Amino acid sequence: MRAWLERGAAVPGGRRGKWLVLAIWLIAVMALGALAGKLGEVQDTSANAFLPRGAESARVNTELEKFRTDELMPAVVVYSGQDALGEDARAKVEADRTAFAKLAAKGEQVSPAIASKDHKALMVVVPLLGEEQADVADTIDRMRDVADAHAPPGLDTQVGGPAASIADAFTVFGSLDGTLMMATGLIVVILLLLTYRSPVLWLFPTLAVAFASVLTQAGTYLFAKYAGLPVDPQSSGVLMVLVFGVGTDYALLLIARYREELHRHEDRHEAMQAALRRSGPAILASAGTVAVGLACLGFATINSSRSMGLVGVIGVICGLLAMITILPALLVIAGRWVFWPLVPRHGAAVRTSRPFWERVGKSVAARPRRSWIASLAVTGALALCSLGLDMGLSQTDWFQTKPESVVAQEKLSAHFPSGAADPATIIVKTSDADEATRAAKATKGVVEVKTVGRTPNGELTQLSAVLEGTPDSEAAKNTVEALREKTDGLVGGTAAQALDKETATARDLKVVVPLVLLVVLLVLVWLLRSLVAPLVLLATVVVSYFAALGTSNLIFENVMDYPGVDWSIPLLGFVFLVALGIDYNIFLMHRVKEEAAVHGHDKGVLTGLVSTGGVITSAGLVLAATFAVFAGLPLVAMAQMGFVVCIGVLIDTFLVRTVMVPALALDLGPRFWAPGALSKVGASGPAPEPSGAVKERELENV
Known part of the structure; x- marks a missing residue:
């Protein structure tokens, strides 16, 4: 791995390699740009896209195709009033039936007016062609114009039924991607400006995310077109938010390490190569964990959940490629001035004093057991609120x-x-x-x-x-x-x-959740060369998930007044929070492991917390803010998912990663790394003679 990173870092950070990387990306974007715009063409908007594979209701939808060459979809027009409807209302309905006959599917008849038993409502069923959603939406708009026109006083008219539901959903999803892209981009730019306090630096991660977005959309289109990848409007919308979120996270980590290395290296190319070597393992492990976690959704039976996971894997991989190739190349090409006005100078002391995080570290270190018990009590109390979840949303x-x-x-x-x-x-x-x-x-x-x-x-x-x-x-x-x-x-x-859907969701929770936990555990064991640490980290993320679910439930019931929680939320929320939440633990523990190998366990934990506190907090805020965009969407299920992931990331960033994990590591001492080599290193004494990367790092610090 180290040899691979050495060779890989030499390309985007090299004197010639940076131009090669830039040229490859420019060619790729120009070649794939047209394909990126075709993603909407391969989206599956049929009812089966949101149903379980092989479900009886999905089989019925398939069998219905045998009954007709044209797919019919009924629209239902309802006329109602406070009192029994009179002759004026009936005359209006008959006039509308004549107009609706011109909009109905060829050869199909508009039903006679059907009266309710209380005589306060009339219903008319209009069969429409349902082959193209855009055409259905246009026809429904015209029907609503007819129904609204010249209605007598006291008569309410609405157009509903399956065709109208499809038309309203089409209207929502039609503007979904553009709304999400604009809102997410604006939030990310604002947070990057606040984080870097530079009028220039924010442009580079934003540009890299733009490159990643083109590659992601084109790659998703190709896989959907030629490999049968399921893509629906919901997963397509989440895809761009995920690319923005994880891409910006990786950019923050890389740029923070690059800034450090610019103080140690006069040549910015050497500084970037060192930054890639040292932050690369954490970024790769993080992206790998998220991708593998999302890939587990491929074992779900509900097609929309499978789509969300598999499409998300493409987004994470493309975001990773952009952040470790084009972003370093752009930064090296531009030079040190991109950090203006806080330009890092070679030979200047690296800022090691971070008062806030030092105070947090000292507070946790003073009473580690009390700290993790207190944080566990807070998250546990919030988690208890998830016991009252009312599952399911009506139409x-x-x-x-x-x-x-x-x-x-x-x-x-x-x-x-x-x-x-x-x-x-x-x-x-x-x-x-x-x-x-x-x-x-x-x-x-x-x-x-x-x-x-x-x-x-x-x-x-x-x-x-x-x-x-x-x-x-x-x-x-x-x-x-x-x-x-x-x-x-x-x-x-x-x-x-x-x-x-209800039956399949229960099945998917039993299958996918254990699979995600097992896969993430194996990745952490491989990364940290330990068994105790991965188990502890995984447990903290699970606690964070239930705390997020409980907190969200309180908001749904008392603030948003939602009648229930969509069936997809427990599964999708778990996968996203475990996969994304473990990110910050990986960023933290990778640095802690590096420091502990030099300074011993206790000092390594505190140094890792202080040195990564700012960048991980910024990354958490960016990721939480990007998912918070969903809260403003008209679809309740997507708003609820945004709430759960946003709150979970904030809990993980400010409580779990800041207090609970360091406190548990300090309380367990070197046993935290058992049975790995670091478990034999003293809590405060020097480690065995360092080798390889650690020796090189010590020489550079000198």
């Missing part, structure tokens, strides 16, 4: 601000059977259709069953079952289970999809 709770499709669903549920606008779908063999219809009608919770159509070859029949409960309610999910038991066919629809 009406998906958006922070209710779109018209959600309002329409609420109106329908108030006046019609809750599942009238979105019935369950049953696919059976035509020979079993009559028996399946009788069994479905006899099932508790089913209001109505009718035959919708047959495949061209007549082998399969599609039944539609209107349920009493709203499509994603517990009552509807119980009815779906009963239908699957009583009918010899496949049961799909919104209620079935909600049931399948």
Whole structure:
């Protein structure tokens, strides 16, 4: 590894290598720029992209393709008032039906107006073509214009149903990538300006992230196009935030070490090569841990979770490549002046005094056992708040601000059977259709069953079952289970999809979480050459995760007034926080290990804490701020994920990494490194004769 780093560091930090690296990146960006813009073309926006692999509801969606050459999707227009609707309202509905007939799918009929039992609402179903989401969204907009126009006083009109839900989601996701990129970029630039206090230096990590973004988007497009990589709008949006976050983290660590080396080396090329050699192992280990942790999501059954993990791996790798190649090359090409006005001078003393972190270190060292017990008590108290999590969001709770499709669903549920606008779908063999219809009608919770159509070859029949409960309610999910038991066919629809997601999430938690813990543990054992230290570090990150989940739950219930937590949050939050949270422990312990080999365990812990405190805190703030951007998005699930990751990173940065980990290391003493060689080094005495990198470092310090 050391020989590989020596050769690798000589290229971007070399006199000729820097120009070679710059040329390669410029050629790559120009060649791949067009592909980066095509990422949206390979995004899977179908319902199956967010369902478990092989789930019965997903199989129904696949079977439905056999029933028609055109994919139909119903839009439901609901007209309602406080009192029974009169002739004016009925005349308005009939006029609208005539207009809707021009927008319906060719050859399909608009349904007659269906009156509610209380006579306060009318419902019209309009079949639309659902092949292109942009076309569906445009048609829904035109339908809403028709429904709103010339409505008599007291008549409320909303367009809902599956087609309107798709259109509203398309509107949200259509601007998602651009909004995230702008907001994340602005926050990162502001934090870099505050961190470096330089009007110039912030440009270099930002430019390197831009290079990484192009490579990431192009690479994701190629893997999706030719290797079957699943990509959906949600994972595509998270991808750019992840590249900004981890890329900036690695840039902060490298630049901090480069600044130190500029004091020791007159030649900036030598300084950069030394910085790459010394910070390289920590950056590589960090990126490897995050990538491997995210890759574990590939074993999840829910397609959107798999997409999030596998796409994230590409983002982390591309961010790493940019930060250890083009960023060093740009910094060396520019010279020392990029640090203006705080330009590091050769021969000037390296600033070793960091009063705040020295006070923190002394406080922890004075009473290490009390320190880690107190920090554990705080995180434990916050973790207890996660016990009251209400899992699951109904369809009406998906958006922070209710779109018209959600309002329409609420109106329908108030006046019609809750599942009238979105019935369950049953696919059976035509020979079993009559028996399946009788069994479905006899099932508790089913209001109505009718035959919708047959495949061209007549082998399969599609039944539609209107349920009493709203499509994603517990009552509807119980009815779906009963239908699957009583009918010899496949049961799909919104209620079935909600049931399948819930079942798959429970399975994924049991499989993916232990796998992530095992993989991260093995990486830490390899990096630290210890068994005790990796177990301690992994335990602290898990505690941090539950504390973040508990704190987020308090905010969701008392501040944001969310009715529940999306099923995807526990799994995705765990993977992101364990993978990203272990980052800062790696940055810290890599420096502690280096210092302990020279100065002994106790001094090594304190020196590592003081020397990395500022840069790790800055990195944590940048990463937390980038994920905080999600809190302002209209999708509740993405906002909740942003909250959990942001809070978890802050807890890990300011409490776990600052107090708990150093205190545990000091309390355990050299045993912290057992059974590695450092466990035999005294707590305060000199280490055995150093060799290799340590000798070189001592000579340079002299």
